[in-house]
Amino acid sequence: MIGQSLLEGKVLYRDLWDNKPPGIFYLYAVTVKLFGPVMWSVGVIDLVCLFAISFFIFRFTKQYLGTAPAVVAVVFNTTWHVQGGNLYAAQPETFVVLFVFAGYFLVANKDGWAVFRNAGAGLLLAAAFLVKYNALAFLPLITLAPYLDRAKADAEPHRVGIRIPWREWLPRAGILVSSFLAAVVLALVLFWISGSWESLKEIQFEVLPRYAAEVFRAVPLYWVWVLEQTTFTLGSWTEAVAAAALLIAWKQRELGRCAPIFLACALSYVSVTMQVRFHDYYFQTCLPFFAMLWGYVLEKAYGGIRALLRKFAERRWQLARALVWVLVANVIYWPVPAQVAALAVDYVALRDWWRDRNLFYATSPWSRPIDHFGDQLRVIEYVKKHSTAQDGIFVWGTDPLIYFLAERRPPTRFVTNLGLVSPWSPPSWHDELVRDLKSRPPRFIIVARNDQVYFITMTEQDSEQYLRSFPALAEYLSRNYRPVKDFVNLVVYSRREPGPGAP
The missing domain is CATH 3.40.50 (Rossmann fold)
Incomplete structure (x- = not known):
């Protein structure tokens, strides 16, 4: 609704109240301009963003881990996003991930024009920041990850370094940060010119900190609750896979290979904790990178199973080989029925939506209890x-x-x-x-x-x-x-x- 009102000439914060950062509402305004006042426009935009993010996840993962882990990462992230339903649809986190990935690949491109690429990456990071302030946590991913010297991470002793001289890196990072700051300052100046500065200052700099701090009063054992929310949203299996990935990479001297992904996981989780409140959809900034760790661990598990089967074959332990295949088949089959059933339900829902959209919305089992x-x-x-x-x-x-x-x-x-x-x-x-x-x-x-x-x-x-x-x-x-x-x-x-x- 706020996006629609912006198209009618209203000014954000002065004429339209919300405590979110400004960027997301201008993206919603574009959505309304394209599709008009219809509920399904959010789904279309979310689907387009999901395809774009999947493309970036595949490229990012393939660059460091290879094709098979990249495919697994795309499947896991897509599954998690779809399971989130309308709660995950076109949330600010979706656009933050999209802009961060785009900024990373702009910096990582080696085709020259370093000045313009870093300036463009700064603008993309500014766009992410104006959509959600916690996007600033990804600054090291964009400025450092493309230049990491991954070989040093697996050398003895373990070291961290970059592939280019620091005197060459500093100007590039400076251009990126300068571009970022210029875009943010320009946005604030535009709010001042529009007469909305006082309202913006009150909502974003005075009320928003109180909104964040209120949770400490409501949740006495805050850090225990943080751990509970993290496990509830990511799942204990994903947490275990992250620990297993770190252990495997350390044991097999592949910390360098996985370093950008571990860095992205850490920064994405920092971006969640920066917000103090832990709504489920906040974790969308984490999910793409934890999906990559699933790809890495499953690739290693597959390699381990093949090595075990070779040993059994050398010793002619046919029964043991058969039991291994039975175990693998059960592990693969374990999530399949639930996913097939969920997919069937989704297609039935799509059919019902196509036949009568209002009836579908009115009877949808996926709506929140407060939606009515x-x-x-x-x-x-x-x-x-x-x-x-x-x-x-x-x-x-x-x-x-x-x-x-x-x-x-x-x-x-x-x-x-x-x-x-x-x-x-x-x-x-x-x-x-x-x-x-x-x-x-x-x-x-x-x-x-x-x-x-x-x-x-x-x-x-x-x-x-x-x-x-x-x-x-x-x-x-x-x-x-x-x-x-x-x-x-x-x-x-x-x-x-x-x-x-x-x-």
């Missing part, structure tokens, strides 16, 4: 039927989808109430909202139920319940609006018509 797509679509239909494009609406809830699909606009910059029901937001925002509603009363106000997002707002109350903690809004609603339609999880209030003789 069925009720949202019914509200959208009601609003479009009983109002015009000039009539404003206001959604007191956590999801701005109704604005987007109904093509109706709110009279305030608070397109969601996430920043209004949270302890990390300034009290002045409550006054600002009520003032906006009074100055431009919307035709309808929609109040959401069962939409609480505790780990963002730090409150167990849903939007309707929170009205008891926001008496000014509750009073304005009861005096000026009346309920006209109850859709279980969303209640539509219509503005009362002034009585005879009213001013």
